[in-house]
Amino acid sequence: MDEEILIPISLFAAIFGMVYLYYSTRNKERLALIEKGADASIFNIGKRTGSSWKVVVLNIAFLLMGIGLGVFIANVLDNYTTLDDDAVYPAMIFLMAGIGLYVGFTQTKKALGE
Numbered sequence: 001m002d003e004e005i006l007i008p009i010s011l012f013a014a015i016f017g018m019v020y021l022y023y024s025t026r027n028k029e030r031l032a033l034i035e036k037g038a039d040a041s042i043f044n045i046g047k048r049t050g051s052s053w054k055v056v057v058l059n060i061a062f063l064l065m066g067i068g069l070g071v072f073i074a075n076v077l078d079n080y081t082t083l084d085d086d087a088v089y090p091a092m093i094f095l096m097a098g099i100g101l102y103v104g105f106t107q108t109k110k111a112l113g114e
Contacts, residue, residue, distance in 0.1 A: 058111070059104040066100020067093055 074092035078085045 054111070055108050058108055059101065062100040062104030062107070063097055064100075066096040066098070066103075069100075070094070070096030 070093040071089070073096065074085075074089040077083055077088050077092065
């Protein structure tokens with residue numbers, strides 16, 4: 001067998017094994033709790049009501065705004081300073097993307113009422 005094909009097959013097998021182990025273990029735990037007479041409402045602890053797509057859209061929006069602002073600030077710094085443009089662009093993009101994710105996180109917490 002070619003060596004190039006072993007890596008994707010091994011990666012797929014590892015991912016499949018982890019997913020299978022997670023779901024089979026979770027199923028066994030739930031069956032054991034049901035056999036002991038535990039209330040089924042314990043399976044819903046920690047789940048939020050409402051749609052989670054709003055959270056995803058909000059975070060992606062702030063991430064993309066942060067990236068755009070990072071490119072703009074990097075362009076301004078590149079044109080009006082003597083800083084190295086090879087360092088300014090990635091630094092500003094990652095900095096502003098991180099700030100955008102943080103703002104998205106805080107807005108998500110505020111929107112969910114936590």
